Amino acid sequence: MTALDTGSPATAADRLAAFAGALDDCHERAVPGGVVVSPAGWAVASVRRLGDGAPVPDGSGVLAARHGPRASDAAALGTFREALLELHRRTLRGVLDAAVARLDRRESEGVPLLGRQLVRGSVADVALALSQARDVLRLPRPTAGRHHRVHRELVDAGRTALKLYGAFGFTAEGPGGLLHLTELLGDTYLYPEGPEDPEAEAGHE
Amino acid sequence: MSELLPERAVLLRDHVREAAAGLRDAGMEIDRDPTAVDRWLHLPAVALMRGCTVPVEYVSSPLRIGPYTYDMSSCLEHTLTIEELSYGDAGFMLACPGPLMSGVAVGALGDDKQRHAYYQRLAGPEPTWTFFGLTEPGKGSAAAELETALTPDGDGFRLDGAKRYVGNAAFAQLGVVFCRRAPGPLGIEAVLVDTETPGFRAEPIPTVGMRGARISAITLDNVRVEREQILGYDTLKPSRRGLVGAIRTLQRFRPVLAGTALGLTRAVLDHVRAERPALAGAARQCLDDLQDRLDAARWHNYAIASAIDAGEVRADRIAAVKTRAAELAERATLAAAGLLGPGALLRDPWLHKVYRDARAFEFMEGTGHIQRLAVFQGVAKGTFLP
Ligand SMILES: Cc1cc2nc3c(=O)[nH]c(=O)nc-3n(C[C@H](O)[C@H](O)[C@H](O)COP(=O)(O)OP(=O)(O)OC[C@H]3O[C@@H](n4cnc5c(N)ncnc54)[C@H](O)[C@@H]3O)c2cc1C
Numbered sequence: 001m002t003a004l005d006t007g008s009p010a011t012a013a014d015r016l017a018a019f020a021g022a023l024d025d026c027h028e029r030a031v032p033g034g035v036v037v038s039p040a041g042w043a044v045a046s047v048r049r050l051g052d053g054a055p056v057p058d059g060s061g062v063l064a065a066r067h068g069p070r071a072s073d074a075a076a077l078g079t080f081r082e083a084l085l086e087l088h089r090r091t092l093r094g095v096l097d098a099a100v101a102r103l104d105r106r107e108s109e110g111v112p113l114l115g116r117q118l119v120r121g122s123v124a125d126v127a128l129a130l131s132q133a134r135d136v137l138r139l140p141r142p143t144a145g146r147h148h149r150v151h152r153e154l155v156d157a158g159r160t161a162l163k164l165y166g167a168f169g170f171t172a173e174g175p176g177g178l179l180h181l182t183e184l185l186g187d188t189y190l191y192p193e194g195p196e197d198p199e200a201e202a203g204h205e
Numbered sequence: 206m207s208e209l210l211p212e213r214a215v216l217l218r219d220h221v222r223e224a225a226a227g228l229r230d231a232g233m234e235i236d237r238d239p240t241a242v243d244r245w246l247h248l249p250a251v252a253l254m255r256g257c258t259v260p261v262e263y264v265s266s267p268l269r270i271g272p273y274t275y276d277m278s279s280c281l282e283h284t285l286t287i288e289e290l291s292y293g294d295a296g297f298m299l300a301c302p303g304p305l306m307s308g309v310a311v312g313a314l315g316d317d318k319q320r321h322a323y324y325q326r327l328a329g330p331e332p333t334w335t336f337f338g339l340t341e342p343g344k345g346s347a348a349a350e351l352e353t354a355l356t357p358d359g360d361g362f363r364l365d366g367a368k369r370y371v372g373n374a375a376f377a378q379l380g381v382v383f384c385r386r387a388p389g390p391l392g393i394e395a396v397l398v399d400t401e402t403p404g405f406r407a408e409p410i411p412t413v414g415m416r417g418a419r420i421s422a423i424t425l426d427n428v429r430v431e432r433e434q435i436l437g438y439d440t441l442k443p444s445r446r447g448l449v450g451a452i453r454t455l456q457r458f459r460p461v462l463a464g465t466a467l468g469l470t471r472a473v474l475d476h477v478r479a480e481r482p483a484l485a486g487a488a489r490q491c492l493d494d495l496q497d498r499l500d501a502a503r504w505h506n507y508a509i510a511s512a513i514d515a516g517e518v519r520a521d522r523i524a525a526v527k528t529r530a531a532e533l534a535e536r537a538t539l540a541a542a543g544l545l546g547p548g549a550l551l552r553d554p555w556l557h558k559v560y561r562d563a564r565a566f567e568f569m570e571g572t573g574h575i576q577r578l579a580v581f582q583g584v585a586k587g588t589f590l591p
Contacts, residue, residue: 040547057554058413058561065551108347118574152543159535159564166345167370167420167568172411180413180561184550191547 020046026083129157144192225293232294254301291468296417302332314436336380374421393447414561463530521583524576531566
């Protein structure tokens with residue numbers, strides 16, 4: 001049984017608080033004592049770290065955001081992006097493991113849902129995306145464009161993983177809120193281009 | 206697309222479109238506080254939802270447009286209405302009082318007396334919220350294995366068990382509960398339950414999005430049920446009631462749900478165009494691709510709803526259009542966040558809301574896996590791909 005399971009003692013609030021702490025660690029790695037500001041001028045961190053920020057809408061109470069003009073330098077952004085993707089990957093891994101445990105206990109026609117081939121296929125798809133993301137992130141000469149592509153891949157895999165939970169993945173108590181924060185952070189920090197240049201990317205396909 | 210629709214449907218669509226304008230503020234408020242619908246009950250959209258599928262003879266001032274009178278008992282007209290209201294705001298639409306799915310179940314299974322009592326209540330002066338209780342905590346997709354028990358008790362029955370993720374249940378006055386009177390698929394019954402009956406309890410379940418659906422967890426503890434509350438008990442054979450009714454309701458409602466997803470998708474694409482009128486290159490292609498998929502899915506959905514009206518229920522195609530519509534809504538919201546540029550989810554609260562809302566369609570009325578199984582059946586039988 002893992003931290004995201006229904007039977008687990010950790011509540012969704014605990015998990016969200018832990019995520020906010022892990023996000024602050026990413027900031028700390030890039031800008032000790034400070035927060036990283038995205039090229040479009042956004043900073044998102046825990047409510048504690050970003051005391052003067054506004055609560056992130058549906059950041060489930062743990063994240064704050066601030067908009068200001070000065071973006072962090074390229075080195076800080078690069079370090080932060082890598083750390084953020086690693087956090088996204090770790091979070092999704094936890095969500096996948098807990099989904100597998102949960103599906104092993106939910107039954108239909110006397111057999112665990114984990115035995116259904118469609119379910120197995122989805123589990124495998126998420127695992128494949130996770131392992132590919134790790135490999136891509138290990139390549140030399142990381143670029144912002146590559147980071148964005150990995151993010152999009154992880155978002156898609158996350159959506160697949162959440163579907164494995166049925167409606168539980170859509171409740172505040174389930175893992176959906178956590179993955180939503182990873183998506184929101186990627187949307188804020190992982191774009192390779194400037195704020196007024198959405199043409200450069202064909203959206204999220 | 207209008208040329209594919211009969212004149213009366215086009216008139217209805219245009220009328221509802223007008224009623225749907227301005228629902229977004231209400232929708233945003235409901236996202237923050239799901240009980241907020243109570244403050245918006247004066248809106249024409251609410252009147253439409255209250256009247257949907259209630260026969261005209263029960264309604265004091267039925268919807269009339271030009272030469273036509275509407276009660277949305279036609280699947281096509283129901284679908285169009287819900288699609289247009291969802292273009293306004295899907296969460297708001299789902300939070301409204303009215304028959305929604307329970308009305309389809311009562312219409313399909315109830316005897317004359319049951320229908321009469323139900324429609325009279327729904328058409329009464331006070332707004333009435335309803336629910337359709339099928340899913341259980343331990344069994345979601347495996348609906349045929351539901352465990353809520355209907356046990357004989359004197360001259361009636363009692364109901365014990367639990368339901369989960371049931372839209373509006375914590376706010377409703379009455380609803381349909383699916384339960385088991387005997388083992389096996391034929392042992393399932395659909396029972397009309399008044400939520401004031403002792404032993405009925407329902408609590409809202411907070412969600413990541415689509416908060417207007419106000420999904421709830423129900424506990425049924427020794428709830429008294431009279432024979433006449435069992436839908437079709439005196440008029441239908443066991444093989445035509447219960448689970449068959451649930452399936453029939455879901456099939457009749459799936460194009461309506463697909464309409465909800467497609468209405469939301471259309472709203473998202475229009476929003477992107479309004480915010481970024483000069484999109485070009487790959488971004489424009491992405492938008493055009495989504496628009497093509499939307500137009501095709503809408504056309505397909507209308508065709509399926511019209512076929513249902515003509516008595517032709519094709520489970521595989523209904524499953525396909527529901528799946529595609531749900532996927533498209535999710536894909537369009539993800540794309541919109543990309544097309545609107547970095548930080549869009551923080552800058553644009555409406556986008557952030559529909560981005561979260563769109564995930565609901567995957568689960569409502571059966572997950573993508575379950576729909577795929579139905580599509581596969583159609584492929585195997587040679588009915589899906591003509
Ligand atoms: C917004 C919203 C509104 C809802 N409204 C209502 C309502 O009004 N009334 C109501 O009764 N319910 C309602 N539901 C519940 C919905 O119908 C269920 O969530 C859905 O049927 C899935 O059930 P589950 O959540 O228990 O998931 P599970 O059945 O536990 O599924 C878990 C995973 O296993 C997969 N799976 C399950 N069985 C199989 C199989 N045989 N083969 C392959 N894969 C399988 C699923 O696809 C999913 O990925 C609502 C849900 C939402 C999110």
